[in-house]
Amino acid sequence: MAATPTQLAELREQLKGFMAREIYPNERRFYLEGERLGPWAAIPVIEELKAKAKAEGLWNLFLPDDERGAGLSNLQYAGLCEIMGRSLMAPEVFNCAAPDTGNMEVLVRYGTPEHQRRWLEPLLAGEIRSSFAMTEPDVASSDATNIGCEMRRDGDDYVINGRKWYTTGATDPRCKILIVMGRSNFEDGTSPYRQQSMILVPKDTPGVKVIRPLPVFGFYGVPDRASEVWLDNVRVPAANMLLGEGRGFEIAQGRLGPGRIHHCMRLIGMAERVLERMCRRADARVAFGKPVSEQTVTLERIADARIMIEQCRLLTLNAARMMDEVGNKEAKQEIAMIKVAAPIMACQVVDWAIQMFGGGGTNNDHFLSSAYAMARALRLADGPDEVHRNQIGRLELKRHRNIDPATTGGYANGLTREEAELVGREGLWPKPAGWVA
Ligand SMILES: Cc1cc2nc3c(=O)[nH]c(=O)nc-3n(C[C@H](O)[C@H](O)[C@H](O)COP(=O)(O)OP(=O)(O)OC[C@H]3O[C@@H](n4cnc5c(N)ncnc54)[C@H](O)[C@@H]3O)c2cc1C
Numbered sequence: 538m539a540a541t542p543t544q545l546a547e548l549r550e551q552l553k554g555f556m557a558r559e560i561y562p563n564e565r566r567f568y569l570e571g572e573r574l575g576p577w578a579a580i581p582v583i584e585e586l587k588a589k590a591k592a593e594g595l596w597n598l599f600l601p602d603d604e605r606g607a608g609l610s611n612l613q614y615a616g617l618c619e620i621m622g623r624s625l626m627a628p629e630v631f632n633c634a635a636p637d638t639g640n641m642e643v644l645v646r647y648g649t650p651e652h653q654r655r656w657l658e659p660l661l662a663g664e665i666r667s668s669f670a671m672t673e674p675d676v677a678s679s680d681a682t683n684i685g686c687e688m689r690r691d692g693d694d695y696v697i698n699g700r701k702w703y704t705t706g707a708t709d710p711r712c713k714i715l716i717v718m719g720r721s722n723f724e725d726g727t728s729p730y731r732q733q734s735m736i737l738v739p740k741d742t743p744g745v746k747v748i749r750p751l752p753v754f755g756f757y758g759v760p761d762r763a764s765e766v767w768l769d770n771v772r773v774p775a776a777n778m779l780l781g782e783g784r785g786f787e788i789a790q791g792r793l794g795p796g797r798i799h800h801c802m803r804l805i806g807m808a809e810r811v812l813e814r815m816c817r818r819a820d821a822r823v824a825f826g827k828p829v830s831e832q833t834v835t836l837e838r839i840a841d842a843r844i845m846i847e848q849c850r851l852l853t854l855n856a857a858r859m860m861d862e863v864g865n866k867e868a869k870q871e872i873a874m875i876k877v878a879a880p881i882m883a884c885q886v887v888d889w890a891i892q893m894f895g896g897g898g899t900n901n902d903h904f905l906s907s908a909y910a911m912a913r914a915l916r917l918a919d920g921p922d923e924v925h926r927n928q929i930g931r932l933e934l935k936r937h938r939n940i941d942p943a944t945t946g947g948y949a950n951g952l953t954r955e956e957a958e959l960v961g962r963e964g965l966w967p968k969p970a971g972w973v974a
């Protein structure tokens with residue numbers, strides 16, 4: 538059951554209150570603990586605040602499922618997710634952080650009751666975390682048909698061998714389960730889209746080796762606990778296969794829609810906060826005899842930032858509405874559009890803010906450098922811009938191929954001889970009288 542407008546408004550106020558009381562005052566501590574403890578440790582302030590958020594019912598708001606989550610529609614969640622996105626530490630506090638949200642959705646949709654008991658329940662309770670291991674250093678992983686990690690059936694087990702990287706969260710000691718994508722079908726002639734599978738791999742299985750944390754623009758942990766993971770003869774029961782052999786692409790489609798839109802919702806919140814800081818700074822900083830806010834270049838940047846944020850918000854809300862009304866598959870062009878637009882918008886807004894803050898914009902006192910790292914990484918994570926643009930372009934072409942241009946005035950063919958002659962006779966430069974040609 539979706540929330541009523543009153544319930545949603547109350548939830549929104551409650552969330553804003555929690556952000557003001559618990560999140561913003563603790564951010565400095567979060568960054569310090571992250572730096573001091575490093576990527577192999579859990580961050581204590583997150584665990585403390587998780588308990589408070591859970592006690593207040595600000596928990597699993599992302600999950601549309603009534604029983605397990607808050608039962609909100611994508612459109613209803615959008616405004617809440619945007620508020621969480623104002624802080625890079627907040628989504629995890631509310632158990633609404635990637636990649637767990639996507640992984641939980643996979644387990645809700647495709648997990649067996651046993652998978653759900655073992656992995657979904659503790660994830661929903663915030664007791665463990667999870668990773669999604671698809672990308673590989675040795676192949677262009679934006680094209681998932683290239684994924685080479687092998688899953689070979691051996692009796693009642695699968696034996697898995699492969700090398701993964703950018704596996705978000707694997708260095709986290711609370712990460713207990715990986716969803717691994719790999720190749721399981723090797724017969725000639727199998728469609729490349731039926732060769733990949735997804736399987737559940739408990740992180741403590743012998744042969745799962747988390748080799749190293751990877752920095753993202755020099756940051757470890759924030760905005761992302763990227764990691765490199767090797768799977769050396771990892772043996773898991775065949776029952777750990779999700780949905781069935783060769784059905785990895787189907788799962789990927791189901792997983793990525795909500796995951797992508799949540800990133801965009803959060804980026805809008807992040808950009809809003811950055812713009813707020815930018816305005817305050819511009820008013821307070823005096824250079825060459827007047828506040829920086831009185832320079833027309835500043836006004837233009839502030840205005841453009843507002844326009845771009847608003848455009849992205851409307852695009853995102855439209856995609857959320859489409860997902861609710863016609864489903865993730867039908868909304869794929871809208872999802873791809875925001876996946877391109879929101880990170881580019883956020884990169885631009887943060888870049889202007891960095892410029893506005895001068896040298897201080899390059900350290901993390903105002904969280905601008907970690908915000909930039911987050912926005913920039915999201916032009917790659919969950920598929921690079923180019924791949925989404927290709928999809929948008931192809932869908933756009935297809936749309937027009939299926940429409941009769943007589944109904945839309947969308948003809949693109951050249952003029953007929955009669956039309957050309959008419960233009961020659963009556964157009965802007967009619968033929969001079971007596972002209973022979
Ligand atoms: C911070 C961060 C977190 C991530 N988290 C995860 C995670 O948890 N799990 C996971 O599995 N992966 C994760 N990734 C990996 C991410 O999904 C991949 O980096 C992305 O899909 C691209 O794959 P690739 O790196 O192999 O680039 P490649 O496939 O090698 O592509 C490189 C570049 O080629 C260009 N290109 C590719 N295809 C086309 C095309 N069709 N047209 C034009 N140009 C093209 C693009 O510019 C692209 O960026 C994460 C990445 C980052 C940065």
